Amino acid sequence: MHALEDHSRFRAVVDTAVDGVILINAEGVILMFNPACERLFEYAAHEVIGRNVKMLMPEPYCSGHDGYIANYLRTGERKIIGIGREVLGRKRSGATFPLDLSVGEAEEDGRPIFVGIIRDLTERKAAEMAQAQKMETVGQLSGGIAHDFNNLLTVILGHAEALSMRLKDQPDLLRMSDTIIGAAEHGAELTRRLLAFSRRQRLQPDVIDCNDLLRSMVLLLRGTLREDVELRVSTEPDPVLALADATQLESAVLNLALNAQDAMPDGGALTLASSEVELHRGSLGSNIDVKPGRYAMISVVDEGSGMPPHVRERAFEPFFTTKEVGKGSGLGLSMVYGFVRQSGGHVTIHSEPGLGASVRLFLPVATEAAKPPSKSAPETPSAGGHEIVLVAEDDPFVRGHAIASLQDFGYRVLVAPNGREALRLIAGGARPDLLFTDIVMPGGVSGWELAARARELLPGLKVLFTSGYPLESLASRGHVDRQAKLLAKPYRVAELARRVRETLNAPA
Ligand SMILES: Nc1ncnc2c1ncn2[C@@H]1O[C@H](COP(=O)(O)OP(=O)(O)OP(=O)(O)O)[C@@H](O)[C@H]1O
Numbered sequence: 001m002h003a004l005e006d007h008s009r010f011r012a013v014v015d016t017a018v019d020g021v022i023l024i025n026a027e028g029v030i031l032m033f034n035p036a037c038e039r040l041f042e043y044a045a046h047e048v049i050g051r052n053v054k055m056l057m058p059e060p061y062c063s064g065h066d067g068y069i070a071n072y073l074r075t076g077e078r079k080i081i082g083i084g085r086e087v088l089g090r091k092r093s094g095a096t097f098p099l100d101l102s103v104g105e106a107e108e109d110g111r112p113i114f115v116g117i118i119r120d121l122t123e124r125k126a127a128e129m130a131q132a133q134k135m136e137t138v139g140q141l142s143g144g145i146a147h148d149f150n151n152l153l154t155v156i157l158g159h160a161e162a163l164s165m166r167l168k169d170q171p172d173l174l175r176m177s178d179t180i181i182g183a184a185e186h187g188a189e190l191t192r193r194l195l196a197f198s199r200r201q202r203l204q205p206d207v208i209d210c211n212d213l214l215r216s217m218v219l220l221l222r223g224t225l226r227e228d229v230e231l232r233v234s235t236e237p238d239p240v241l242a243l244a245d246a247t248q249l250e251s252a253v254l255n256l257a258l259n260a261q262d263a264m265p266d267g268g269a270l271t272l273a274s275s276e277v278e279l280h281r282g283s284l285g286s287n288i289d290v291k292p293g294r295y296a297m298i299s300v301v302d303e304g305s306g307m308p309p310h311v312r313e314r315a316f317e318p319f320f321t322t323k324e325v326g327k328g329s330g331l332g333l334s335m336v337y338g339f340v341r342q343s344g345g346h347v348t349i350h351s352e353p354g355l356g357a358s359v360r361l362f363l364p365v366a367t368e369a370a371k372p373p374s375k376s377a378p379e380t381p382s383a384g385g386h387e388i389v390l391v392a393e394d395d396p397f398v399r400g401h402a403i404a405s406l407q408d409f410g411y412r413v414l415v416a417p418n419g420r421e422a423l424r425l426i427a428g429g430a431r432p433d434l435l436f437t438d439i440v441m442p443g444g445v446s447g448w449e450l451a452a453r454a455r456e457l458l459p460g461l462k463v464l465f466t467s468g469y470p471l472e473s474l475a476s477r478g479h480v481d482r483q484a485k486l487l488a489k490p491y492r493v494a495e496l497a498r499r500v501r502e503t504l505n506a507p508a
């Protein structure tokens with residue numbers, strides 16, 4: 001009587017379950033198939049009971065299945081038992097769909113049977129895919145905008161600096177022009193974050209020990225964060241070597257620390273940690289484009305307000321912020337995301353409202369052997385000179401700014417609005433010592449081609465390139481000389497002067 005009651009209760013539970021419930025024996029034969037399974041796989045229970053469960057699996061799961069069970073029964077190796085593995089299921093129509101599978105083991109008449117709980121992931125996957133596509137689109141859009149802004153900011157910054165230099169004895173006007181410089185620098189910082197998000201930033205990856213990096217940031221963070229934020233750094237005894245751009249990584253960690261502080265208005269602990277970890281395929285969830293393997297991990301964990309799902313899901317989007325107008329740009333996490341992805345890594349957020357947040361950066365591991373020989377500190381050449389510089393730049397504002405700055409530093413300047421004109425000048429007898437050229441220019445002759453052809457006419461001509469794009473993204477446009485000297489836009493006058501001098505001084 002009791003057994004029967006138990007049985008009907010069990011039946012009622014299983015039949016009502018939203019998730020699929022399936023029972024199989026050690027041979028893989030289906031013993032039970034609940035209504036949720038019928039909906040998911042589009043088979044009626046009587047069509048599948050007594051048949052092998054492999055019929056519900058596409059390859060490679062299908063061929064591997066007998067082996068899994070046999071192996072488990074023989075060795076007890078828990079390859080199939082466990083919670084929440086992502087696999088594919090196969091419907092009657094042959095269509096496959098993603099599902100989350102948890103498997104438990106039970107016993108019936110002294111023989112093992114297996115219980116599978118199946119959750120459909122189709123909708124979640126679609127939503128994740130849509131979100132990924134949105135990020136991609138927004139990245140392209142913002143990258144394009146950031147590039148144009150770079151040009152404009154180069155002009156604003158440059159001219160304001162030139163003004164400030166001339167206004168030294170007019171304090172009122174000087175203050176105005178210094179304000180312009182301040183605002184333009186702020187704009188340049190936002191532009192940099194946007195470029196980072198769109199993965200178009202110039203990165204200089206190097207082997208870094210994440211332990212060292214975190215320890216060296218303590219002073220900076222202590223000086224930046226409020227006193228009620230208790231900073232804890234937990235590092236490993238062994239080095240945690242990552243291949244990444246150290247400056248960008250520092251600014252990523254700083255951004256995360258500031259977010260943590262904002263989330264803890266009444267103070268709390270902020271824990272930074274680094275370790276080397278293994279990412280398995282199963283643990284990667286839907287991140288299809290992340291390779292399993294070893295990663296250097298930096299985690300930033302706070303005890304703050306945490307994030308509800310709708311915030312967590314959108315947190316990486318540029319301009320997404322829950323902060324008051326004027327308080328947050330919504331670009332902090334965007335920068336972190338773009339930087340880590342461009343570095344070949346991966347970033348995750350775990351957070352629940354009221355339970356704090358944990359952000360983890362997974363960066364490609366590096367081996368000590370990969371460490372490039374440490375560069376000797378470059379000597380800073382004194383700026384200025386009297387050589388002839390040929391400026392090839394299509395943007396009239398940027399061009400005007402470059403000419404004025406170079407003349408201020410004593411150089412003689414020749415000008416061309418595009419590559420073709422620049423070549424015509426050289427062919428006509430101009431003898432510049434240095435070519436300062438934009439890379440992407442209209443008119444069919446790019447900066448690269450201009451440099452190559454100019455050097456045919458003037459062997460030994462020094463060349464300094466400039467671009468709003470990083471070398472990495474220019475590479476996709478063909479013939480990139482990775483050794484080329486590149487001055488990234490927007491540049492400061494002093495930087496322009498320094499790089500021009502340095503290029504002129506370099507051996508031919
Ligand atoms: N540690 C955290 N705890 C709780 N919420 C967070 C945390 N980090 C980020 N968030 C949420 O994600 C949003 C986006 O963060 P993001 O760093 O991109 O922009 P922001 O901090 O709002 O502005 P910005 O960083 O540009 O000053 C935040 O507004 C906040 O709602």
Ligand SMILES: [Mg+2]
Pocket residue numbers: 255258259328331332333
């Ligand atoms: Mg932020």
